[in-house]
Amino acid sequence: MDYLYDQGKETGNIDIPQCVTNLRAQRVNMVQTASQYRFLYKLMLEMLVLPSQPVTTEQLNGENMELKEQYLDLSTEESLFPDDNTYKSATANENQSKNRSMDILAADNYRPYLSSHIPNTTDYINAVIMPSFKLPTRFIITQTPLEHSFVDFCRLICEKEIELIISFDDSMSEEEKCLPGKNETKSISGIRLTGVSCEPKDGPDFYTRSFDLNLKQKTHRFSQIVYTGWSQPMELPQSPRSFMDLLRHVQNVTRSEVPILVQCLNGADKSGLFVVIWTLLEHVEIHGEVSIPRVVRHLRLRRKQIIPTFDQFKFCADCIALDDANTYANF
Structure with a gap:
């Protein structure tokens, strides 16, 4: 080199x-x-x-004409090199139905392996372990569970001792079939999930629910923050400030290094944006500057479908431009 x-x-x-x-x-x-x-x-x-020098938050303010070129460079790299990941488990006959799309799969090297024994299950779930700048296992991103993969979703929460789930309100009607409401219980394959509370006043665009999950005589409580500022027809979140409010709230309520589970319908576009912006903010906190293309390239090694459009790429820059010493000092 x-x-x-x-x-x-x-x-x-x-x-x-x-x-x-x-x-x-x-x-x-x-x-x-x-x-x-x-x-x-x-x-x-x-x-x-493809050198992309880090820039400060001040340099990201206003129109940055290089953003379009930087995003095109990302596509150039992908066209030159094939995906080196293997997807043997994701494409196995017994697991194919667990993927919402065969175009978005969990790579063997980066997926969490499920170990709890429940009849008619495997060790596969369409989920990928993602790093942030500070922690190598800060996130797990996953798709909204299908009815027949709900048991795997619960196994993942228990085995990884997930304390917090971030969900995007892009398929709530389907999601509500999986996650019960307050004082409701859903039981399947020896797993019992009970809705404990719902607190809709966390912020204008998100609310919190809590659940008790019982698996093999063990009860595990976790919370779910549901973001309502990015519905299915919308290409982007409601606004950079709304999305940053969500990020700031999650940062404030996160007290451990246990992975945060981030889920959206396909496990890539919305959850990926959350992970990318979180990681960008950590770069800014440590170094005072960041290279958006480098961060995106690094995270795409694990899930290549994140940041699928230039609008999302620019949205990252718009969010980081909001980052200043007074408003986002906690990051």
């Missing part, structure tokens, strides 16, 4: 095959696998072709 980077900066050209050949003459088996060799190409693309 160091050799090729210096070569590229000095001459404007690089020769990866020749570089590997030359260095192998001095150190046998340097670059041992095809994956390592492909990774060199991706590194050089990132370092020499």
